[in-house]
Amino acid sequence: MFHKEGYKIILIATIILGIGIILIENFVSINWLNKLLALILLGFYILILQFFRNPKRNTILNDNTIIAPVDGKVVVIEEVFEKEYFKEKRQQISIFMSPLNVHVTRYPVGGKVKFSKYHPGKFLVAWHPKASEENERTTVVIETKSIGEILYRQIAGALAKRIVNYAKPELNVVQGDDGGFIKFGSRIDVFLPLNAKVKVNLNDKVKGGEQVIAEI
Structure with a gap:
């Protein structure tokens, strides 16, 4: 498929x-x-x-968990100041995708899309510290019933020249459903509340649409 x-x-x-x-x-x-x-x-x-493969994933819907939005390797777990939308400290989990990974972006939580914005930018390598702020990217915020607002950011890499984002403001989305695609190498940043319990470690390989990366 x-x-x-x-x-x-x-x-x-x-x-x-x-x-x-x-x-x-x-x-x-x-x-x-x-x-x-x-x-x-x-x-x-x-x-x-x-x-371009798009394997079927069996998402276990849970309002209290955040699942990996993509396949890849966990490269960042840290507390940061998120300055675009929240303007406060959040826990950040970043997942790097190589060209060999599945590049479908899946919604990490279910709820209503509150914010969705595209940013043109550079094409630094996806693991570069400035990639989250300077590369071509999209920022999406989903409001959930029990967790609050979760932000994820699709970030283009050195090879990725097109980000596809299906999340539109006021759209109701289902956890694990197809939320977009990034072509040829990229990264996803997920910003969580400070009280979220992270369930992955650095360098873990995660499976998008299925694996829980954090819970409240």
């Missing part, structure tokens, strides 16, 4: 693969070179397919 954001790219890649194989078969007479070029083309095609 592939994400809808990848349909156009997959179609183009399929056409290029087909044309490339035909050209190689007709114009490359050296047998080993013929096979090598075909394998390289096929390898790139498989990479594109795996990048």
